[in-house]
Amino acid sequence: MDLIESYGWNAHFAAAIAALGTTELVPARVIEEQRGMYRIMMATGERRVEIVGRLRLSGTLPAVGDWVAVRPAAGDDGGSIQHVLERQTKISRKVAGKTSREQVLAANLDTVFMVTSCNEDFSPRRIERYLTMIWESGARPVVLLNKSDLVDDSGSLSVEAQAVALGVAVHAVCAKSADGLGPLLPYLEVGRTIALIGSSGVGKSTIVNRLMGEDVQDVKEMRDDDAKGRHTTRSRQLFLLPTGALVLDTPGLRELALWITDSGLGQTFADIEQLAEGCRFQNCAHGSEPDCAVASAVEAGRLAADRLESYHKLRRELEYIERKADPEAQADEKRRWREIQKNVRDGRKKGWFPR
Ligand code: GDP
Ligand code: ZN
Numbered sequence: 001m002d003l004i005e006s007y008g009w010n011a012h013f014a015a016a017i018a019a020l021g022t023t024e025l026v027p028a029r030v031i032e033e034q035r036g037m038y039r040i041m042m043a044t045g046e047r048r049v050e051i052v053g054r055l056r057l058s059g060t061l062p063a064v065g066d067w068v069a070v071r072p073a074a075g076d077d078g079g080s081i082q083h084v085l086e087r088q089t090k091i092s093r094k095v096a097g098k099t100s101r102e103q104v105l106a107a108n109l110d111t112v113f114m115v116t117s118c119n120e121d122f123s124p125r126r127i128e129r130y131l132t133m134i135w136e137s138g139a140r141p142v143v144l145l146n147k148s149d150l151v152d153d154s155g156s157l158s159v160e161a162q163a164v165a166l167g168v169a170v171h172a173v174c175a176k177s178a179d180g181l182g183p184l185l186p187y188l189e190v191g192r193t194i195a196l197i198g199s200s201g202v203g204k205s206t207i208v209n210r211l212m213g214e215d216v217q218d219v220k221e222m223r224d225d226d227a228k229g230r231h232t233t234r235s236r237q238l239f240l241l242p243t244g245a246l247v248l249d250t251p252g253l254r255e256l257a258l259w260i261t262d263s264g265l266g267q268t269f270a271d272i273e274q275l276a277e278g279c280r281f282q283n284c285a286h287g288s289e290p291d292c293a294v295a296s297a298v299e300a301g302r303l304a305a306d307r308l309e310s311y312h313k314l315r316r317e318l319e320y321i322e323r324k325a326d327p328e329a330q331a332d333e334k335r336r337w338r339e340i341q342k343n344v345r346d347g348r349k350k351g352w353f354p355r
Helices: 011-018 053-058 124-137 154-164 182-188 204-212 262-268 270-276 293-299 305-325 327-349
Strands: 026-034 037-042 045-051 067-072 079-084 090-095 101-107 111-117 140-146 169-172 193-197 238-240 246-248
Touching: 011 026, 011 067, 026 045, 026 238, 037 067, 045 053, 045 067, 053 079, 090 124, 111 124, 111 182, 111 204, 124 140, 124 154, 124 262, 124 305, 140 154, 140 182, 140 204, 154 169, 193 204, 204 246, 262 270, 262 305, 270 293, 270 305, 293 305
Parallel strands: 045 079, 111 140, 111 193, 140 169, 193 246
Antiparallel strands: 026 037, 026 067, 037 045, 067 079, 090 101, 238 246
8 A cells, every 4th residue: 555545545536636637746635734834745755835826815725634736846845735635524613703714624534533521521512512513524423431430330421422422423431541442443444534522631632642552652653754754743733543544633623613504413413303394384493483393392301401402502603603604694784783883872862871
């Protein structure tokens, strides 16, 4: 197997680069991004490259995990990224600012481990929130309940997690003792890319260290590399596990904000969306509408009230994000604000409101 295959190169990307219709560009995977410079892995090894100005202007910036078409400079370093090949999956967040803009934090992930722990971090609501985002990315979510050593019965927590993680595998693990990591092997096959997300302190780094083996932090993980790239795994954002899978670990993923859309929400709350088909009104908000099948399910104890509440909360957040992303809705909102401000000013003049 050659180097780029071990980095996950597949038929999808081969077709994407062939469609560019040029033989001058070579495929490479982005393994690190630093202040506008990219470290990439190509068939001949690592390089540092920049991106062509046209890409910078288009706003389609490469992210760690992206497959790109590169024009290598002569010699064994340098060059420029010319195209970002169509992503199979991507995990994004909204960028704070006047409007919502999507920022891709990681591309082409196969599996995302949502890590929580068996102590205070454990919360079905938090699991729902992360799963919504992972579903949205296109990657397969898996829930890891770490620190199983801290509770007598991690089984009951697994059951609780499973109740909100529809169609998602839940594994109780103990990174400290490496207990329960065996069942993760099927996700860690050669050329597969995984990432871990979850609150700080739940044990993501410890799990990665366990999967890497004891002493790997000090050794170069690149078997095909020569003496040049002397980078320990710690400084890496995308690195190879002994099983042949790749782990993507960027600072951005660690401090993830929420970027949700309809489809992610629909998959996380498939039970509610299915119940909703029985509501009298198609646009039922499952509040106080008559003949609401969702509300009846809560009354009958077939749906947990706090799960419905969580759904409403995420939906409100989604609407907020969509409003920010929509220039027309935004203009409306500005107009509304101006009106309110004017009313307040008028009200003050007339002495209705305090100044
Ligand atoms: P991260 O912020 O998610 O990367 O979390 P870390 O990997 O840095 O772990 C945070 C703390 O949890 C460290 O003190 C770890 O030693 C501890 N920890 C990690 N896994 C386990 C576990 O399975 N059991 C226990 N008891 N502690 C753990
Ligand atoms: Zn309803």
